[in-house]
């Protein structure tokens with residue numbers, strides 16, 4: 583498949599070329615295989631199949647997902663979260679803290695959050711109850727997230743002492759499995775970000791490196807609108823460090839020092 587055909591596919595879904603440009607090699611490979619299985623010789627034939635069958639379309643959508651992630655991606659942000667943002671939140675949230683990792687892929691982000699939260703227990707006698715929801719469109723990634731087994735590469739930003747505290751090293755391979763403390767209070771669930779949010783009143787929402795990177799503006803706006811409905815007043819929205827919001831939101835205020843962290847106005 584050449585780039586022109588690939589762009590045809592992206593246009594069909596309203597996905598963004600700039601989002602997919604760097605990762606297109608792997609995605610094209612998966613789509614080529616799918617086209618071959620369906621007996622499609624060119625993109626026009628493939629797009630016609632996608633229009634004819636909801637199931638085929640869904641298969642294609644899943645093949646277009648990209649699961650690249652790692653623990654503590656954007657390292658400095660996690661430091662700010664631990665030292666400033668969560669302590670500020672804990673000044674006024676006493677009952678329960680609700681967190682949503684939207685488009686969580688294989689769980690690196692959500693377990694990074696859990697490591698930070700567990701660390702806070704040193705400074706707080708009574709942390710509020712925590713509820714973490716981690717969602718993704720792709721059930722295969724969610725299965726991997728539930729299993730919680732990671733390569734050394736995914737953990738390269740995790741300090742050695744935290745690796746020994748929260749992971750078991752697997753004997754046979756250079757892999758690490760999470761200890762049960764990290765899985766506690768985390769629920770994984772399938773959810774499609776263009777549909778209604780899977781909960782309400784979240785104190786922190788991670789919407790990083792998914793729809794705001796891979797979708798065109800109209801879809802980004804729809805997804806963002808849905809997500810923000812479920813953010814509690816004063817709650818935090820965290821997007822990817824290379825991402826921007828598709829439109830000005832007067833209900834969101836940037837939280838220094840990271841331009842990709844926002845607080846919802848308490849109206």
Ligand SMILES: C[S@@+](CC[C@H](N)C(=O)[O-])C[C@H]1O[C@@H](n2cnc3c(N)ncnc32)[C@H](O)[C@@H]1O
Nearest residue numbers: 647648650651685687719720774775790791792
């Ligand atoms: C590159 S990963 C990002 C993982 C993590 N948030 C991070 O920043 O490291 C993108 C994830 O978003 C998911 N995704 C993409 N579009 C989605 C949608 N419309 N609804 C739900 N999940 C979606 C993909 O399946 C993939 O697992």
